[in-house]
Amino acid sequence: MKKVINIGIVGFGTVGSGVVEVLSNNPSRISRKVGARVQIKKIVDKDITTPRGIKVDRSLLSTNINHILDDPEIDIVVELIGGEHEAREIILEAMKKGKHIVTANKALLAKAWDEIFEASKRYGCEVLFEASVGGGIPIIQCIRQGLASNRILSIFGIINGTCNYILSKMSSEKKDFCEVLKEAKESGFAEASPILDIEGIDTAHKLVVLGSLAFSKRISVEDVYTEGITYITxxxxxxxxxxFGYTIKLLGIAKIIDNKLELRVHPTMIPKDHLLASVSGEYNAIYIMGDLTDPLMFYGKGAGKFPATSAVTADIIYLAKKITNGVAGYIEKSYYEDIDIKPMDEFLGKYYIRFETLDQPGVLASISGILGEHNISISSVIQKERRSGDIVPIVMLTHEAKEANIRIALKKIDKLPIVKAKSLLIRVEELTK
Amino acid sequence: MKKVINIGIVGFGTVGSGVVEVLSNNPSRISRKVGARVQIKKIVDKDITTPRGIKVDRSLLSTNINHILDDPEIDIVVELIGGEHEAREIILEAMKKGKHIVTANKALLAKAWDEIFEASKRYGCEVLFEASVGGGIPIIQCIRQGLASNRILSIFGIINGTCNYILSKMSSEKKDFCEVLKEAKESGFAEASPILDIEGIDTAHKLVVLGSLAFSKRISVEDVYTEGITYITxxxxxxxxxxFGYTIKLLGIAKIIDNKLELRVHPTMIPKDHLLASVSGEYNAIYIMGDLTDPLMFYGKGAGKFPATSAVTADIIYLAKKITNGVAGYIEKSYYEDIDIKPMDEFLGKYYIRFETLDQPGVLASISGILGEHNISISSVIQKERRSGDIVPIVMLTHEAKEANIRIALKKIDKLPIVKAKSLLIRVEELTK
Structure with missing residues (x-):
């Protein structure tokens, strides 16, 4: 039985320093849980001079990744640098040298899933990634273990804290996107370059991770239809x-329909009295429908130093326990379900559409005529701000319609001379299944 | 590597038949996850003649528990008979014979925790009990693994579906307890003898299970202050x-205050716009505050055939996978935190109190005088239904006060000639920590 489990940490930023803090501050509690001492052997970062707010023995710090990769005593490599290329090389190389991996890198997992898990099998090294989705919410483990006997029917995730913070604030303070984005940057809820977040890309990466696990299906980022929140007003x-009684949330949705898998990330209108609608600010929530459990919801902080640290250190403790007892490295046989991904064109759903038109007789007739020609029927229409001769919005909800039809119809409608701006479309989910 | 994992099921009732159904209907999916075939070898029940709605080979059925205990091929015993004495004997005997255990029996776990887990260590048999709390919500696993690096600060659980159904319905339909209880029995949301549920005892059992895990502390049922919901009007x-803007929920609360552990089950007023307040009907939710994660909430169906089956079969899959790979039976070293349980008398909280008094001058002065003598200060008072000479309610909220003081004060107040019924007291939680 091993007495000491040695950890190498790559990336001494926010989460890295959180992990160092938690492992250093609770050595006896953690060692009692693990049955061995969990020891940080080396911390590698490009920058080892910036103070990180915690005391660290200088000899632990290095700028040379080989000080981790080449140290045969290091059992677990914790990758926290993010990004794709360097992280990928470090993870693959570490497994080649027999080291288990803990990572928070959803972008890398989403793009190099096969490569990473093939190496994991080849070298008998485990790759854990609880921190990749949902911060402090142990959602990865729940899908893998707790829901193992369920056939997952659908996942609806609020899994990007920045977007949820922005949309919640737009709603509660009735402010526009740009204004709230600026405030979010100032208060640290959005990064300086928030493109990955606000364009839905980060949510798509996380959906690939959740979907791959939940549906036993190899999913690539390209399989996910992705829209961001920048056009929401x-x-x-x-x-x-x-x-209409809806709240707008950026959802990552993975859903089995007619034995096909829908994968989409887009702003979504959901009933405002639904539990998921009350998840606001920087919080995340994953709403899952299992065939046995019916709906489950997991709620918590999806980002931030300590929630992410919680997930990373939980993975470290879990792995360290297995290593201590000589049972790490058993890699589950991966198997894939025979299920196709549904192209977005075939998506069937309800839509909210806003048209900007001249306020003159016959406008609604023209628009609804074109919609009707494409089998789109309207469930309600609102035309409120009437100012004769001016441009006014017409807002409508449709009954269930096919995405391909909606797109063709909108293209035609947008070409009408009475229509003065590109129509805006938001999908509606009633969250009933 | 084992090719077949044999299961013995004790108890062929609602959940037992659900487990048989799920294991029988998905053999290939489960065997792919486990890496071996998971096979039901024997089902024991006192009653093997009542139809259970699923086809079962008659040769699998037996009324003799020894057909499971004495079969050396059976790897896992699934105990689903509930109750304490017989279940305890079966579980202990099965472990003596080297069999791992899956159980949903919270009453037994709450009362025989030490005995069961000592046997588990002695015989190297694992005891899993995901179904004991929260039905389909994988809360046990989350506390054990996902939150392993956190110091848990508090748990607030809606963990009895019957009580939550009754309280939700009393609130939404403005009906009295007895009326709703009757309806709940008729519609299957309450058992014919619902005492364990409505008196808070089932919640206390579950709180013992959650608290023992979360606080690494041996807790007995007697440590939990327990009140039911029967007096709520x-x-x-x-x-x-x-x-006052509160919703009433029956909560199981375990909370660290001044390095002491509070353990209590009672109707609780919580802010009605809090996420936990929107958990209604038969749903359960466990709201946990970790030092790293901040609040987390886990939501889902806490009872019912298939949610419970989901938890039991997840445990079976998890254990079967370990057995297949020869790594089952590693039992975590138990360690106990040095933390005292706070007696209820020392509890400090806010209270809602309803007095039934004669409507005459000086009543409020007498009551508030006695409260003041016991260091209880009032934050708001309502005296609405004034009917001169009649008995009317005075309702108040207190600032933080000590439970012991409240009790002494209420005893005195209840003896006043102007007070015409026993005062009613409901504790308030703001859920801020």
Whole structure:
């Protein structure tokens, strides 16, 4: 039985320093759980001079990754540098040298899943990634173990804290996107370059990770239809809430329909009295429908130093325990379900559409005529701000319609001379299945 | 490597038949996950003649528990008979014979925890019990693994579906307890003898299980202050919501305060806009505060055939996988934190109190005088239904006060000639920590 488990940490940023802090501050509690001492052997970062707010023995620090890779005593490599290329090389190389991996890198997992898990099998090294989705929410483990006997029917995830913070604030303070984004940057809820977040890409990466596990299906980022939140206006939020009883959330959705898998990330209108609608600010929530469990929801902080640290250190403790007892490295046989991915064109759903038109007779007839030609029927229409001769919004909800039809119809409608701006479309989910 | 994992099921009732159904209907999916075939070798029940709605080979059925205990090929015994004495004997005997255990029996775990887990260590047999709390919510596993690096600060659990169904319905339909209880029995949301549920005892059992894990502390049922919901009236629910903005839930609460552990089950007023307040009907939710994660909430169906089956079969798959790979039976060293349990008398909290008094001058002065003598200060008072000479309610909220003081004060107040019924007290939790 091993007495000491040695950890090499790559990336001494926010989460890295959190992990060092937690492992250093609770050595006896952690060693009692593991049955061995969990010891940080080396911390590698490009920058080892910036103070990180915690005392660290200088001899632990290095700028040379080989000080981890070439140290045969290091059992677990914790990759926290993010990004794709360097992280990928470090993880693959570490497994070649027999080291188990803990990572928070959803972008890398989403893009190099096969490569990483093939290496994991080849070298008998485990790769754990609880921190990749949902921060402090142990959602990866729940899908893998707790729901193992369920056939997962659908996942609806609020899994990007930045977007949820922005949308919540747009809703509660009735402000526009750009204004709230600026505030979010100032208060640290959005990064300086928030493109990955606000364009839905980060959510898509996380959906690939969740979907791959939940549906036993190899999913690539390209399989996920992805829209961000930049086009959402204060006006749409108000219409959604006041006229139709919906809240707008950026959801990552993975759902089995007619034995095909839908994978999509887009702003979504959900009933405002649904539990998921009350998840606001930087919080995340994953709403899962299992065939046995019916709906489950997992809620918590999806990002931030200590929630992410919680997930990384939970993985470290779990792995360290297995290593101590000589049972690490058993890699589950991967198997894939025979299920196709549904192209977005075939998606069937309800839509909110806002048209910007001249306020003159016959406008609604023209629009609804084109919709009708494409089998799109309207469940309600609102035309409120009437100012004769001016441009006014027409807002409608449709019954279930096919995405391909909606797109063709909108293209035609947008070419009408009475239509003065590109129509805006938001999908609606009733969250009933 | 084992090719077949043999299961013995004790108890062929609702959950037992669910487990048989799930294991029989998905053999290839489960065997791919496990890496071996998971086979039901024997099902024991006192009654093997009642149809259970699933086809079972008659040769699998037996009324003789020794057909499981004495079969050396059976790897896992699934105990689903509930109750304490017989279940305890079966579990202990099965471990003596080297069999791992899956159980849903919270009453037994709460009372015989030490005995069961000592046997588990002695014989190297694992005891899994995901189904004991929260039905389909994988809360046991989350506390054990996902939150392993956290110091848990508090747990607030809606963990009895019957009580939550009754309280939700009393609130939404403005009905009294007895009426709703009757309806709940008729619609299957309450058992014919619902004492364990409505008196809070089932919640206390579950709190013992959660608390023992979360706080690494041996807790006995007697350590948990327990009140049920039978004294809650429609009137209190209306006052709570309309006057003070609270919803009443039966909570199981385990909380570290001043390095002591509070353990209590009682109807609790919580802010009605809190996420936990929107958990209604038969749903359960466990709201946990970790030092790293901050609040987490786990939500789902806490009872019912298939949610419970989900948890039991997840445990079976998890164990079967370990057995297949020869790594089952590693039992975590148990260690106990040095933490005392806080006696209820020392509890410090806010209270809602309803007095039934004669409507005459000086009543409020007498009551508030006695409260003041015991260091209880009032944050708001409502005296609404004034009918001169009649008995009317006085409803108040206190600032933080000590439970012991509240009790002495209420005893004195209840003896006043102007007070015409026993005062009613409901504790308030703001859920901020």
């Amino acid at each position: 204060k006006r749409d939020i108000v219409y959604a809430e006041e006229e | 429609k009137r209190d629910i209306v006052y709570a919501e309309e006057e």
